[in-house]
Amino acid sequence: MDIEQAQKLWQPKPGWLNTASYGLPPEPTWTAVQEAMTGWRAGSTSWEGWGESVNRARTAFAGLIGVPGADVAVGVTVSQMLAPVAAALPAGATVVVPEVEFTSNLFPWLVQEERGVTVRTVPAEGLAEAIDADTDLVAFSLVQSADGSVAAYDEIVAAARAHDALVVVDATQACGWLPFDGSRADVVVVGGYKWLMNPRGTAYAYLAPALRDRMRPDAAGWYAGRDPHASYYGPPLRLADDARRFDISPAWFSWVGAAPALEVVAEIGVPAIQAHDVALANRFLTGLGRPPGESAIVTVAVPGAEERLAAAGIRAAVRAGRVRASFHVYSTEADVDEALTALTG
Known part of the structure; x- marks a missing residue:
């Protein structure tokens, strides 16, 4: 399964750049949990x-x-x-x-x-x-x-x-x-x-x-x-x-x-996920004039970042005054570009 195929398993609201806080469930996870909860509610399974x-x-x-x-x-x-x-x-x-x-x-x-x-x-x-x-x-x-x-x-x-x-x-x-x-x-x-x-x-x-x-x-x-x-x-x-x-x-x-x-x-493969995640992180860094790195998690200091991101509907973390953005398999170039527009516009 390649990244493009895999992304169909998620339904994130655009702008989720905070997997370092919690990851979003793929469809098989969501379905399995709902089925188990239904069985629990009805007492229909062991x-x-x-x-x-x-x-x-x-x-x-x-x-x-x-x-x-x-x-x-x-x-x-x-x-x-x-x-x-x-x-x-x-x-x-x-x-x-x-x-x-x-x-x-x-x-x-x-x-x-x-x-x-x-x-x-x-x-x-x-x-x-x-x-x-x-x-x-x-x-x-x-x-x-x-x-x-x-x-x-x-x-x-x-x-x-x-x-x-x-x-x-x-x-x-x-x-x-x-x-x-x-x-x-x-x-x-x-x-x-x-x-x-x-x-x-x-x-x-x-x-x-x-x-x-x-x-x-x-x-x-x-x-x-x-x-x-x-x-x-x-x-x-x-x-x-x-x-x-x-x-x-x-x-x-x-x-x-x-x-x-x-x-x-x-099934996707961790090396493929790494390549995707780090490429998006580096797109984000490059857009802010920073050198590329090797991580799916990046932090940058941008004045007023928390307010700018919130106004644009971008969900990222702020740690010690720095934006912490994290990119995973369901993240897209559009997510990155929307965040960059919010921080540089």
Whole structure:
């Protein structure tokens, strides 16, 4: 499926340039959720069918980042998925994080300081160089929420491996438009409601097997069981042998929508989406006299930008006085040009 064909699966109101806040559902996602809600309202179906969507989504996500499905846990939010990783750090461990990191990938480490974990923040552009013999774990966003900058993934991983440090990647603002090899990290966490266009309430975590052995599934419930449907009542503890032991019981309707959205992304292909998204971002930058970049998220300072965009019906974010525009598969050149007219007219 090429981009032109794929765009027929969406019905956005023109001017949506804010996927970095939330993505828009393709038609298969919208339809699946409506059908599930209708069945819920009437009590005409069993929940097990909704639950099957979780493993469809797990498999599709694993394929997007190049890891085995057995190494992927599912949950609700990025910070919730990171909590057992942070709790597994030994007292006295040192974590290195960029200075301007989204707090879902910062607070889980900071709350461990009371038991002796040290969190050291450094400039994002110097992250690889800041990893040293005292570093136990480095955590960073593959694409920064604040400005769309793309991390030097290869250099950071190489520096971490040279010092036997763990690598934790928040790919929430990358997965779905930026191809990358998730297996090179120890942990990859993704909130599904942005570039993967899932309903909110879905999150994914690749957990490398060696790291999982050091983690405790403190939130384990029936869904973390070896056979969830045989784990409803009573002892003994019988958890899954793979990453599923860190699963959280799913919010059914979010996952009903997640599976078809991920499958659409896989069918289009992330490299094709990247080419489309970045081309639109660069059209926007060029129109404002800025040099091109490599990200689907861009930020620019334009006087009165928030008011100008609002007046033109363009929906983008404003962060620290700068316009943050983000472009995805359903974005068009017309969307870009309307935004440029609003900002330069």
